[in-house]
Amino acid sequence: MNSPQVAVIILCWNGRTFLETFLPSVIEHTPISEARIIIADNGSTDDSEEVVKKFPTAEWLPLNHNYGFSEGYNQAIAQTNAKWIVLLNQDVEVSAGWLTSLLSFADQHQGLAACQPKIMSLNRQTHFEYAGAAGGFIDKYGYPFCRGRIFDTIEEDKDQYNNAIEIAWASGACLMVKRDAYTNAGGLDAEFFAHMEEIDLCWRIKNMGMEVWYVPGSKVFHLGGGSLPQGNPKKTYLNFRNSLMMLYKNLPSHIRRRIIFLRILIDHIAAYRALFSGNTKDFKAIAKAHFHFLFKIKTWKKKQMVKNNVNYLKLPGFYNGSIVWNYFIQKKKKFKDLNWKF
Numbered sequence: 001m002n003s004p005q006v007a008v009i010i011l012c013w014n015g016r017t018f019l020e021t022f023l024p025s026v027i028e029h030t031p032i033s034e035a036r037i038i039i040a041d042n043g044s045t046d047d048s049e050e051v052v053k054k055f056p057t058a059e060w061l062p063l064n065h066n067y068g069f070s071e072g073y074n075q076a077i078a079q080t081n082a083k084w085i086v087l088l089n090q091d092v093e094v095s096a097g098w099l100t101s102l103l104s105f106a107d108q109h110q111g112l113a114a115c116q117p118k119i120m121s122l123n124r125q126t127h128f129e130y131a132g133a134a135g136g137f138i139d140k141y142g143y144p145f146c147r148g149r150i151f152d153t154i155e156e157d158k159d160q161y162n163n164a165i166e167i168a169w170a171s172g173a174c175l176m177v178k179r180d181a182y183t184n185a186g187g188l189d190a191e192f193f194a195h196m197e198e199i200d201l202c203w204r205i206k207n208m209g210m211e212v213w214y215v216p217g218s219k220v221f222h223l224g225g226g227s228l229p230q231g232n233p234k235k236t237y238l239n240f241r242n243s244l245m246m247l248y249k250n251l252p253s254h255i256r257r258r259i260i261f262l263r264i265l266i267d268h269i270a271a272y273r274a275l276f277s278g279n280t281k282d283f284k285a286i287a288k289a290h291f292h293f294l295f296k297i298k299t300w301k302k303k304q305m306v307k308n309n310v311n312y313l314k315l316p317g318f319y320n321g322s323i324v325w326n327y328f329i330q331k332k333k334k335f336k337d338l339n340w341k342f
Contacts, residue, residue: 006035006099006176007082010090011072013042018090019051022223025093027055034099035086040076042066069172070188070197077182085182087175087198091223093122094174101218102176105164113181113210114202116170117218120157127156129222132171134161135214136199137342139323140313141263142247144169144199146335147214150323153333160336162216168317170212172198173222181205189245191296195235196242203250207310212317233281240267241289245296252309264290266324316342 008030012019019039030037037058041048043065052060063075077085084106086099098117106112119132128134133148133155147165148155170176175198185204188197202212247260267286274282313320319340326332 004035005082006084007038007080008035008086008088009038009040009076010088011040011042012048012090013066014044014046015090016046016048016051019048022091022093029094029096030099032057042072068193070192071190074187083179085177085179087172089173092174093221095219098218098220102215105215111211112213113205114170114177115213115215117174117220118216119171119173120221122221122223127154130224131173135167136169137317137319138168139319140321141266142243143323145323151327155334165214166316167212167214169199169202174220181210192242195238196246200246206315207308233285236282237285237289240286241293244293253307
């Protein structure tokens with residue numbers, strides 16, 4: 001019997017409640033002929049393993065401590081040999097045909113290295129979910145946004161994004177990636193720990209000439225905020241720090257300094273906006289993110305950085321404009337308001 005071509009890996013950390021709630025849907029809707037289901041445990045101290053033992057088709061893969069999202073997946077993927085890897089959050093409910101649709105689409109698009117399904121909110125199932133929605137994009141200054149979600153404006157799904165498109169990044173909530181592409185791109189960056197790491201990975205994949213797609217024929221429902229809820233200062237810190245790290249790593253060297261300088265200026269506006277609205281925790285988190293990023297550059301300069309001259313604004317999914325300006329100044333709250341011919 002041939003081994004399945006997919007490894008669905010759920011990275012778990014003290015996730016007993018999540019596993020009890022969400023693992024049954026994964027077991028029900030993931031044919032064992034197509035995929036292994038692996039629960040990679042990031043050093044949990046609860047009894048998550050006891051939940052997994054109730055499902056004979058699920059495999060328990062213990063890691064020796066909490067590596068964080070990025071390195072946790074790297075450790076788990078290194079112990080698999082499937083052609084395709086699915087990174088699936090522990091708080092995601094899948095639906096019938098979710099994996100078959102992704103695989104079928106990938107088989108028809110030979111340049112595809114990664115893709116994501118339509119990601120809906122579990123708590124408000126008529127609406128898209130914050131982390132990924134109907135595919136991820138990046139603006140000129142490294143700010144990510146989605147079809148169906150720009151900053152805190154989340155759209156109702158009215159079939160307006162039912163076309164498959166090539167995107168800039170696929171959400172780590174449910175990301176199917178070709179193992180060879182993952183490995184050749186260097187995997188998830190462990191220095192990110194969590195947040196933005198999948199966007200960085202997808203950008204590296206696209207710089208290598210491969211494609212990332214949104215596949216609406218597959219649908220999952222994401223609870224979101226399972227590890228760090230939206231608005232948590234630590235999440236703010238990681239998002240701002242990791243965005244700058246991502247820009248430093250992936251921008252063409254001849255424009256890197258200029259774009260990062262402008263990005264930091266825009267971040268300053270966000271920081272003072274938070275301060276003047278009384279949110280001192282986010283103000284401090286952004287300041288801390290900038291400080292740690294600038295300190296990190298000193299370390300990175302000693303490394304052999306990958307050089308590339310790829311014009312990122314010509315890659316599918318990259319927006320030659322400022323989503324911050326569009327959203328906050330021009331009040332363009334929805335993707336269609338951008339009038340972007342991509």
